[in-house]
Amino acid sequence: MSHRHSALWIDHNEAKIFHVGEEDFEKTVVAAPHHHVKRRDGHNADSAHDAAEQHFYHAAAEALRESDEILVVGPATAKLAFIKHVHKHDHGLEPKIVGVETVDHPTDGQLVKYVRSYFRKVDMMRGTVPMQ
Secondary structure (H helix, E strand, O other), X not given: OXXXXXXXXXXXXEEEEEEEOOOOEEEEXXXXXXXXXXXXXXXXXXXXXXXXXXXXXXXXXXXXXOOOEEEEEEOOOHHHHHHHHHHHHOHHHHHHEEEEEEOOOOOHHHHHHHHHHHHHHHHHHHOOOOOO
């Protein structure tokens, strides 16, 4: 199944990747790492957390690799952290990202409807055939 348009809904707990077609969609979920590290030696556990977070963003990027156009959405700062990760580490994905929007916690159906509407507008602005 081939889908031109994809969306990434991301927060600090999970990433939901939606490959959206005219009649259907595919969904993949990537769970964020959860680290509860207590250090008694006074050293900072941030580097382990940062590495795990970068792995999370990279896994989300890999799930989007075959997409033609990507909309990144989410409720808070994780979407911007993902964009920074892509800019620094996953350069091939950067030109495919066509928008970044704040979207709270929609159901899958609500998000798919939002994504179709968003890309319909993008396609119309470009003069290309919009999704039906």
